[in-house]
Amino acid sequence: MTAPAKTSALPADYFCVFGLPRKLWIEMNALEQKFLQLSWKLHPDNFVNASEEERELSLKRSSELNDAYRTLKDPVARVEYLLAIEGERKEGEKKQQAPPELLEEVFELNESMDELREAKAAGLELDGMKERLHAAETNFGQKLAEVDADMRQTAKDWDNAVDAGAEEASRKQIMARLNDHLNRRSYIRNLVLNVAKELEEA
Amino acid sequence: MGRIVGIDLGTTNSLVAYVDSQTGRPRCIIGPYGSTLCPSVVSLDPDGNVIVGEPARKRLLTQPERTIYSVKRLMGRGVADIQDEVKLFPFRVDAASKNVIRVQLGDKSFTAPEISSFILRELKNWAEAHFGESVDRAVITVPAYFNDAQRQATKDAGKLAGLDVLRLVNEPTAASLAYGLHEKQRGLVAVYDLGGGTFDISILKLIATSEGDIYQVLSTNGDTHLGGDDIDNLLQAFIHEQILQSDEIDFSPHGEIAQELRKELISLKHGLSEKESAKLRFPLPNGKTFEFEFTRGMLDAMIRPVMERTMTPVKRALADAQLKPEQMDEVVLVGGTTRTPFIRRTVQEFFGRAPHTELNPDEVVALGASVQANILERGVSNMLLLDVTPLSLGIETYGGAIGKIIPRNSPIPASAQEMYTTGVDNQTGIDIHVLQGERELAKDCRSLARFTLKVPPAPAGLPRIEVKFLIDANGILQVGAKDVRTGEQQQIEVRPSYGLDDAEIERILEESIEYAEQDFAERQVIEARTEAESILVATSKALAGDQSNALPAGDRAKIDAAVAALKESVTGSDYKLIRKRIDELNHATQDLAEIVMNSAISSALKGKSVGEV
Structure with a gap:
């Protein structure tokens, strides 16, 4: 099988679906109210007895609405989506690479995980190692919170830039920062999930 | 257009309901055996007649080799999937089954959607008898956690039964619709639905808006x-072991005795929801009677592992909704198995509030289905259901990994x-493998479909084919592609890997329509003949009586002619034609009937004083 090579394909602008500007701060309650209001209008249940054309259109529009809601509701997916429609989302090889400033800690963590696995296989006492891993889990959990805080700050910068009608260059620069946050977040998050899984299995 | 109904196609029992246009309330239809429950059991007569429901259930004991129950467990599944089920259930899988499982009933074999369609057809008959009108559309419920193949199989079953399936509704969602209507509930609701063969947990938000209620x-x-079913299997295995030890009798779990024992154990289990203990007395083939005193505590010990298995999905659903158990405003219990005191108590402890049990847990899903059917029939309504897809949809990528394109719990319809x-020059096809599931490797997820995108020959990387995956409001996948x-649009026929393909559906449908028309016509003929019989008997009796002398001669000739024509x-x-002749005879005997009636009244009055009348 030739595995599919894919590039991105994007439908209608999700911000437009909700009549919102391309900004990252969204009032959740208002988003939900708008979602419910549009659902009344578009949901296929209201078109069961309509013409086939109308039914098709309702299916298309309501799926776009749901896709938009699902994406904008989640702050991280929202940033990813914004960068994607602006053509600035670059996962690249960075996804699998440890950010340089974390290299040492990641190296230690991997070592601890290996030790735990070996000790488990040998049937040794695991308590001490588990404790170390728990500490590492907490440590990387904090780093995740830090990335999220950075992301929120940069998101504010983006919104301000939009409001101020900032130039292309400074916008791109903010988006590059957002892109870095996303990659860093994704890396740390995988790490935290792996540690949690390892601890659960031990 | 015919009537529309809501159907709960259950593992153990199935029901059909409608919304009473006078009261606006949903009601379950009572079948010919006096119950709203139609056992989901199908049996095939040696002469080819299909028997469904209560009479089929009785045949589980007498003709287990031509009778099947719990067929819902086989819906949308492949031969390799069901090895565990085959050990515990008397499914006689046709050795010639390929992707789609065929079950042997006597000397014929059927797919699971066909067998389910027999049950649906029976419920359709119940409803038609109730309304005196044809029924051609339905909302059918499915477990919320059913995957695409299982949903497609259910929809196929509806089609095979001659029903236009307007919507598949998730069972817990239907239940909450029935409760919402009944109790005017608002806020966060957890629906815990433990049926005969499936478990679902759904977390809903009931919102009142100016346009109506949103679920x-x-x-x-x-x-x-x-x-x-799993509790029954544990009970059965336990008692088999006891009998093996005390009487050294080992009988196959598929035979007649095993079915008899299973039936006894199920009624014992039901009894223990009311009583603290119950005694099993079971006649053995060696002439002795096996006796065993069951306490509720012993049953609880067998329910506990089943109950514990439900808690993982409950916790996951709450985590996905980012909610805690104590945040629920209401908890609703659905499914016959939730009658068990142990389950009620455990659910109550977990959520910290008493669960709702006001509505009959066997009927509540069918009632909700009929409410949704009513909403769809009217087109516009003051209620709206917004459901989600239970499983993530993904595409196989390099190295057997999976790329998720629609995450679980996305509101549906949803698309990606x-x-x-292409990767090489002049490549003419791109293979796509669609899967459903939460695991990270394709081999651990459910294969939904494989298809090949057609690509015009071109240098590598130049073609651009956009594929749109869409999960519709039934939770069923549609795929479209565009160059x-x-x-240029490409129509992609996505049939589930373990489903029936269109040709098979058409073939079964053609056969079943022939059968159906034949069945319908046969039933009509039998009914008309029976009615003719009784009117002929009544007429000849009336003509033989003295009263008929009062009849004018012309009338007598007319009656004789009508009688001859009917005969x-x-x-x-x-x-x-029979019906027409019955009408004609009825018409001809109007005067006679009146004379007979008058004379009956006067003879009844004879010898009585006026005061006594």
């Missing part, structure tokens, strides 16, 4: 192979677009 599903989880191109350069029509099988 928004926030998350759902479950296990499509967990239910009361992916762009594909971005030429704008002649009964020898044929044109039920419309």
Whole structure:
């Protein structure tokens, strides 16, 4: 099988679906109210007895609405989506690479995980190692919170830039920062999930 | 257009309901055996007649080799999937089954959608008898955690039964619709639905808006192979072991005795929901009677592992909705298995509030289905259901990994677009493998479909094919593809890997329509003949009586002619003609009937004083 090579394909602008500007701060309650209001209008249940054309259109529009809601509701997916429609989302090889400033800690963590696995296989006492891993889990959990805080700050910068009608260059620069946050977040998050899984299995 | 109904196609029992236009309330239809429950059991007569429901259930004991129950467990599944089930259930899988499982009933074999369609057809008959009108559309419920193949199989079953399936509704969602209507509930609701063979948990938000009530599903989880059946299996295995030890009798779990024992154990289990202890007395083939005193504590010990298996999905559903158990405003119990005191108590402890049990847990899903049917029939309504897809949809990528394109608990309809191109020059096809599930490797997820995108020959990387994956409001996948350069659309037929293909559906449908029309016509002929019989008997009795002398001679000749005509029509099988002749005879005997009636009244009055009348 030739595995599919894919590039991105994007439908209608999700911000437009909700009549919102391309900004990252969204009032959740208002988003939900708008979602419910549009659902009344578009949901296929209201078109069961309509013409086939109308039914098709309702299916298309309501799926776009749901896709938009699902994406904008989640702050991280929202940033990813914004960068994607602006053509600035670059996962690249960075996804699998440890950010340089974390290299040492990641190296230690991997070592601890290996030790735990070996000790488990040998049937040794695991308590001490588990404790170390728990500490590492907490440590990387904090780093995740830090990335999220950075992301929120940069998101504010983006919104301000939009409001101020900032130039292309400074916008791109903010988006590059957002892109870095996303990659860093994704890396740390995988790490935290792996540690949690390892601890659960031990 | 005919009537519309809501159907709960259950593992153990199935029901059909409608919304009473006078009261606006949903009601379950009572079948010919006096119950709203139609046992989901199908049996095939040696002469080819299909028997469904209560009479089929009785045949489990006498003709287990031509009778099947719990067929819902086989819906949308492949031969390799069901090895565990075959050990515990008397499914006689046709050795010639390929992708789609065929079950042997006597000397014929059927797919699971066909067997389910027999049950649906029976319920359709119940409803038609109730309304005196044809029924052609239905909302059918499915476990929320059913995957695409299981949903498609259910929809196929509806089609095979001659029903236009307007919507598949998730069972817990339907239940909450029935409760919402009944109790005017608001806020966060957890629906815990443990049926005969499936478990679902759904977390909903009930919102009142100016346009009406919205039932928004926030998350759902479950296990499509967990239910009361599992408790029965544990009970049965336990007693088999006891009998083996005390009497050294080892009988196959599939035989007649095993079915008899299973039936006894199920009624014992039901009894223990009311009583603290119950005694099993079971006659053994060696002439002795096996006796065993069961306490509720012993049953609880067997329910505990089943109950514990439900808690993982419950916790996952709550986590996905980002909610805690104590945040629920209401908890609703659905499914016959939730009658068990142990389950009620455990659910109550977990959520910290008493669960709702006001509505009959066996009927509540069918009632909700009929409410949704009513909403769809009217087109516009003051209620709206917003449901989610239970499982993530993904595409196989390099190295057997999976790329998720629609995450679980996304509101449906939901869609995702992916762009594909070629890896080598002049490649003419791109293989796509669609899967459903939460695991990270394709081999651990459910294969939904494989298809090949057609690509015009071009240098590698130049073609751009946009594929749109869409999960519709039934939770069923549709796929469309577009060549971005030429704008040409490709129609992609996605049939589930373990489903029936269109040709098979057509073939079964053709056969079943023939059968159905034949069945319908036969039933009509039998009914018309029976009616003719009784009117002929009544007429000849009236003519033989003294009162008939009062009849004018012309009338007598007319009656004789009508009688002869009816008798002649009964020898044929044109039920419309028989009906016509019955009407004619009725018309001809109007005067006679009156005379007979008058004389009956006067003879009743004879010898009585006026005061006594």
